[in-house]
Every structure is written in C-alpha cells, then in structure tokens.
Amino acid sequence: MKFEWKNQQDEPIKIRTFLGQHGVSRALIIVAKYHGGAILLDGRPAYTSALMTKGQVATLELPSEKSSEVVTRCDDPIDILYEDDDYLVLNKPAGVASVPAHHVERADSLVNRVKGYYERQQYENQVTHIATRLDKNTSGIVVFPKHHFAHSVLDKQLKEHRVQKDYIAVVEGRLDVKHGLIDAPIARDSESFVKRQVDPNGKPSQTEYWLEDNLSGASIVRIRLHTGRTHQIRVHFAYLHHPLVGDDMYGGPMWLNRQALHCSHIKFFSPFKQKFIQIDCTVPDDLAKIVN
Structure with missing residues (x-):
C-alpha cells in the first residue's frame, strides 16, 4: 500500500515530523523501514531524519498484511453499512460476538465472518483489525479498519474522544x-x-x-x-x-x-478521504417491537 503527501510548508521539516502530522505513528514508520515497506522522498529512499522542503513529496509504503492462522474463517453473512478502501462498517446482530472466544467450539464472531469476507474478496490486506466492539447481546455499528494505518488513526481518535x-x-x-x-x-x-x-x-x-x-x-x-x-x-x-x-x-x-x-450512529474523520464519515443504523425488529 502506498500513501503520498506533498509538503506545502515554507520552512524545512524532518520527514518523520511531516509524516507524524499526517497520522503516521512511530510503529508504522518501523514497519515501513524494517518489515518490507519503504519511506521515500520524491520517489527515492530517504532517512526519516532528512529535511524536506516545500513542494517535495513524502511516500509511505506499507507491506501487505497476511492473515493470522489463529483466526478461523467463517462464511456466515455480514451486513455491510459502509465500505471504502480503508474502512468496513458493519451492523452486528445481537447474539453474535464481536471477537472470537476461546471456549466456543465453533468460531462465529464478527471477526471470523470478516476474515471469510476478506478472503472471498481477495483483498491485499487480510488482517481483521477491529476498532470498536459491542457486547455479544448488543446490536449495531462495528468498525473494521482495513489496514494498520487506518486502525492507527481511528484508534487515536477514539483515545482522544473525537469519535461520536x-x-x-x-x-x-x-x-x-x-x-x-x-x-x-x-x-x-x-x-x-x-x-x-x-x-x-x-x-x-x-x-x-x-x-x-x-x-x-x-x-x-x-x-x-x-x-x-x-x-x-x-x-x-x-x-x-x-x-x-x-x-x-x-x-x-x-x-x-x-x-x-x-x-445507531457513528461519526469519525477519515484522513484518507479528507472528510467525516457518518453512518446510521436503524433499530432492529426486536427492539422496534418493544418501542411500538
């Protein structure tokens, strides 16, 4: 995966500082440097301590994320509320766990279902990152970042209470x-x-x-x-x-x-789309019957 940003600042700035301003964590920089990715300045390999000037382009290349063998695939259906290259947002039914439990014989959590979906779609990244979770018997919106970078920026927003x-x-x-x-x-x-x-x-x-x-x-x-x-x-x-x-x-x-x-509702900022993503999810039938 490749992400590029053009420097619009008048003063020189270190590449690592510039990348940090765009949500790139130290962990992602380490992945790029030592685990099959790359950091480029105007298309050429560069040290993160190097200075970049106005008009130069910094590129972050990240390796493909291989699926974990520990997570079992499940081909049960998922209810997709929103999807782009960076985020998959699902409507979780009540009775389905968000993540697999070790004591359950058949792995049928939302994570297992998403793994099956990623494999069927043959996505480049196969790791099932989950950013928000719900109790097994709570229904509604759950967000799956589709790569490490997307997970990192959303996790930061969650910790800073900027996700509604x-x-x-x-x-x-x-x-x-x-x-x-x-x-x-x-x-x-x-x-x-x-x-x-x-x-x-x-x-x-x-x-x-x-x-x-x-x-x-x-x-x-x-x-x-x-x-x-x-x-x-x-x-x-x-x-x-x-x-x-x-x-x-x-x-x-x-x-x-x-x-x-x-x-029923979530709102967060996508730096990849440079816009807020807002999703609404209607109340399921069992709750609607009580309300009515």
Whole structure:
C-alpha cells in the first residue's frame, strides 16, 4: 500500500515530523523501514531524519498484511453499512460476538465472518483489525479498519474522544429528566470476572443521554458515550435504578431475550478521504417491537 503527501510548508521539516502530522505513528514508520515497506522522498529512499522542503513529496509504503492462522474463517453473512478502501462498517446482530472466544467450539464472531469476507474478496490486506466492539447481546455499528494505518488513526481518535457514537436503549421505569450526564467511575466487581460496578476508585466514566419517549413502564433514551468502559451504559443506568430491559446481569426486566441496546450512529474523520464519515443504523425488529 502506498500513501503520498506533498509538503506545502515554507520552512524545512524532518520527514518523520511531516509524516507524524499526517497520522503516521512511530510503529508504522518501523514497519515501513524494517518489515518490507519503504519511506521515500520524491520517489527515492530517504532517512526519516532528512529535511524536506516545500513542494517535495513524502511516500509511505506499507507491506501487505497476511492473515493470522489463529483466526478461523467463517462464511456466515455480514451486513455491510459502509465500505471504502480503508474502512468496513458493519451492523452486528445481537447474539453474535464481536471477537472470537476461546471456549466456543465453533468460531462465529464478527471477526471470523470478516476474515471469510476478506478472503472471498481477495483483498491485499487480510488482517481483521477491529476498532470498536459491542457486547455479544448488543446490536449495531462495528468498525473494521482495513489496514494498520487506518486502525492507527481511528484508534487515536477514539483515545482522544473525537469519535461520536450514539446508542438507542430501552430502560426500565419512567425517566423524567430530558437530558442528563452520568459521571460515575466504573471498576470491576470484586465478586465477578465479568460484571462491573460504579466505584469511587474506578476509572472516570461519562455517559450523556436524552429522553426520546416514555412507554408503559419503560423509557427510550438516546445515549452518547464520552468514555468507553466495559458495560458502561448498562452499569450507569443500573446505577440510576433504570436498568436496561433484557439485561439480567444488571437487574433489568426480562421483556426481551437480550439487553435493549443498539449502536445507531457513528461519526469519525477519515484522513484518507479528507472528510467525516457518518453512518446510521436503524433499530432492529426486536427492539422496534418493544418501542411500538
């Protein structure tokens, strides 16, 4: 894979600094230098410490990414919401894990399905990078960067909280607050390997929400995450005494055979397309029936 940028700056600049301004991490530079790629200045090999002047072109060449033999291929279908050369965005159904679990006999996670899709498409890069994950029983948007560089720049945006992710949830009880922010730290429950809880010694966690509608005994909320802790939405609404419908782990009423949570919207910036990518994903039938 090849990426090129023309220097428009008046002052000389080191190649590595210039590449860094375009989202190229140190790890990617190492891959290019020592693992089958190249760094070029005006088409010729160059040291990253070399200076480039206005009008010169820096090129980053990255080797093809070979598939991992550890990941099993699965040819079950995927629901593609968006795809370009850099990102594959899927609608994950409830009941399918985002990543494979070691204790499951048949590998049928979204990662396994994407591996099957990449092999059928005969893509140059065969590594199944996954940037966003959802719990097995949560539905909605999951993003797969299609190469190391795309994963690196999106991961940086996620860490800097520059990716907008919205969810739709149905919670127990009547919410009277139209707009709220749950600011409560989350830690692992000492009595469970899986379960989390609000804990003053936990990691900072913020969940913003808007009341969309009140139902009979439940409320529809739109949610935006400002941090990305495990089970964050489920823990925070249980903390408010409004657990998610279908969430038996956190005390929700079992009106559904999975937690009523759906990732409905994502917005992130693609430096490759030089634009924001926005994707919406409609609520699936099982949640729509509860809403109706």
